[in-house]
Amino acid sequence: MRVTQTAASPVVRRQPSKGYQEAMRRKQVRTTTWRTLVTIIVVLGALIILAPVLWMLSTSVKSLPDTQAFPPQWIPQTLHWDNFVSSLTFLPFGTFALNTVIVTAACLVGDVLVNSFIAYAFAKIQAPGRNVLFLFVLSTLMIPFPVLMIPQFLLFKTFGWIDTLLPLIVPSFFGNAFYIFMFRQFYLTIPRELSDAARIDGCSHFGIYWRIMLPLIRPALATVAIFSFTFNWNDYLSPLIYLDSQEHYTLTLGLASFIGRYGAQPWNLLMAASLVTVLPCVILYFFAQKYFIQGIVVSGVKG
Structure with missing residues (x-):
């Protein structure tokens, strides 16, 4: 225990015990782990929801043969921007x-x-x-x-x-x-x-x-x-x-x-x-x- 005394009034400062510090460290690790897990789940859920939209974007700039290719390509080699003019x-x-x-x-x-x-x-x-x-x-x-x-x-x-x-x-x-x-x-x-x-x-x-x-x-x-x-x-x-x-x-x-x-x-x-x-x-x-x-x-x- 460290005791600090001043002219006004004595102030007593106690150092946290090792057990308390270890408990706080474990709590912080659990909180960080839980937040990371939740973030990963939210990001994966967002990607699953956005997958059809991303596929629509990818398909809209492909040629017709590329839309039937297997395995499918998310990023086509050639971007056909004229598809928008043709479609409209x-x-x-x-x-x-x-x-x-x-x-x-x-x-x-x-x-x-x-x-x-x-x-x-x-x-x-x-x-x-x-x-x-x-x-x-x-x-x-x-x-x-x-x-x-x-x-x-x-x-x-x-x-x-x-x-x-x-x-x-x-x-x-x-x-x-x-x-x-x-x-x-x-x-x-x-x-x-x-x-x-x-x-x-x-x-x-x-x-x-x-x-x-x-x-x-x-x-x-x-x-x-x-x-x-x-x-x-x-x-x-x-x-x-x-x-x-x-x-x-x-x-x-x-x-x-x-x-x-x-x-x-x-x-x-x-x-x-x-x-x-x-x-x-x-x-x-x-x-x-x-x-x-x-x-x-x-x-x-x-x-």
Whole structure:
């Protein structure tokens, strides 16, 4: 034991025992080993998840014979950048992209505005049977889409909407239970005093929704916008059901048109076109991931 004494007061400093030092060293080794193991597992998992994406990148710059080589080559000897030009000019991808943009933009507006307004009513307006009605809305999540395909097709056929973009757009303006649930959970985190003060000042429910609530739920709006954009941009089943003529095709149907157009499957051109098709979703998530994560956390925990 080492004793240090000063004029003010004596200070006693004890050296850690060898047993304590050894225990701390073992704990540090265990912590370092565990973190290293977790890092290795996460990296391996990320590589497994990214393997299809890396293979798509590799195949998009290969020649057609190289895509059929065995064993497969991850890095081709010659990079064929002209595959992107060939893939986008072989079919009218400009028309496909325009149709997809129209459908995605219209559905995004409907999903964001309509569902946020419906959720505001469920969260902030006191009405008899409100909770029961909300349970009925949530129960529609248990109805699979294949059950609705034939009734919806017959309905849209009666309206004369087959082979138009309307069956892909109009349903987004009639509410989505999942989006309504997300918006409602976010509204519940906003103090009721804000809407009460606005109502005392003479603001209507629509004014409260438009002027007060929408600016406060930007993370939820961004989250629903990302979900809506990704789903409608990549939707294949609905366009396959309702669209017949090529001038109304979306990008997903255009990609499917590659199969059978050549004598052999043009995997290089298909991968090149697929890479260009998925880029908007990747770019959108890259710039909006902050709001996306915040919206998921708040709407999923609070309420």
